[in-house]
Amino acid sequence: MNLRDLHTQHGATLAPDGIPLQYNDLATEYEQAHHAAVLLDRSHEGRIHLTNISRFELLNRMSTNKLVDMTAGEGRATLFTNDHARIIDRIEVYNLADTLLAITEPGQGPSITNFIQKHIFYGDQVQLADVTTETAHFALHGPQAVAIAKLINPDIHEDTTLAAYQATLGSTPVTLLRRKAVVGTHWAVICAKTDAEQVYVDLLSLGAPLGLIPAGSLTFNTLRIEAGRPARPELNTDYIPMEVGLYDEISFTKGCYTGQEIIARMDSRERIARVMVQLELDNLVQAPADLFLDGRLIGKITSSVQAPNHHVYALGVVKTAVAIPGKLLTAGEATATIVDYAGTQPTFLKPEQNTSA
Known part of the structure; x- marks a missing residue:
């Protein structure tokens, strides 16, 4: 049984890309997200691998946050901006030791891959691979999400910083990411596409005693608006990062990037x-x-x-x-x-x- 059929079996209404919009009851999804945990298929969020020695410097010079000093297992969010400091897009970057994993907004994997590729210069030693179609991405949200994550990897630390851990779920290797929360805590589970159905079933089984149920994108959209998290309606060239609540995704101590002068001037003049x-x-x-x-x-x-x-x-x-x-x-x-x-x-x-x- 493929993932689409599995979602349908659980009562999902699917979007054209196969991502669940909702299951049987939006009210139950919302209630469980606030009081227990929900599991979402977020495989439409892009996943890009960057390897070789120039991987940190490439993204560092292209975006708002400082990335060159990331330690193994650390994650940071950053933004691409244009000459007028307007937002092109946002990614979260995780240091998986010999690979950087970049998570994009939904549907943006190919365009961000092409955007990064165009900024690779002669002499850069970096390889780029869009692995969105080769992997699956599930998300745990809610106050019990961290307890479920600890069942996958008991060694995770309880704080709010972005982080990456390697783990196994049953006998399946997975990457566990702590991401920005919209309710409770937010954990992503990344696996190979061939393991997606088993990982999804195992996650639901593992979390069931803690109240975990499947939920869809409509519930996620409600939660992110309620929490004040920007998405595509705010992450576009109408806005500068400081205007949409992303001040913590800007470094004011790093080197130059496109749009930096305008952002630095706004901050130094304390005027927005x-x-x-x-x-x-x-x-x-x-x-x-x-x-x-x-x-x-x-x-x-x-x-x-x-x-x-x-x-x-x-x-x-x-x-x-x-x-x-x-x-x-x-x-x-x-x-x-x-x-x-x-x-x-x-x-x-x-x-x-x-x-x-």
Whole structure:
């Protein structure tokens, strides 16, 4: 039985790419994500291997974060930006000893591979391989996700930094990644494509006593909006990384990269025109939608969703001066309340959040 048939057998409604959108009950998926754990197939997120001695330097000079001093097993998120410091894309990079593993946003594996390939210069000693179709990628989310991860590898450390571990699930070799959380903790399990069905079954069996159930992309989208995590609606050339809560994915001590001067200037002047905020609405407004304050256009909703708990959550990018918790805005016929900043903000906006290099 292939993975698509296995998902269907468990009650999944599938997207055209075979990734589950939902299983039988979105409310149950959402509840378990908040109180136990859910298992998602995230195989549409790209996976790229970089090998040979120039692998660190290549990504370091192309992106916002410092990568040349990564230790074995360490992970860091970083962004590609254009000449105007606008976001091209975001990846997470993990040091697997002799290989760097880059995880892309969904569907971006081929385009990011081509983008990196174009920046390999004469003299660079690096090989690049898009291994998305050769591997599978499952994700554990929720407060019990770390307990399930510890059943796979008892030696993992309990903290929030990105990290990679090698392990076996049953007799199958897997790579275990600690990633940015959207609820509880977030662990990825990467395996060979030929082992995908067995790994999926083994994960569900291993986690069942802890409340693990399968969930789909619709639940993930709800969780990431509720948590203030940017995705494709925010990770694009409309925005600069500091505007969408990704200050912790920028190093201000490394060498040059495309867009660096603009980002460094914004930080040194402690001036940012727009900022991403978490919103709650009194009824659903489909994104994108303009946001107004006293009739004045001050930003827009970029992502929105009505959760199974009947709350309407949204992300919006607004003028910094109005990004005040409790501030009431309007979007169409809805009232939108600013809950807080989303993500990690510059030190001059929210100093207690800053953990960047």
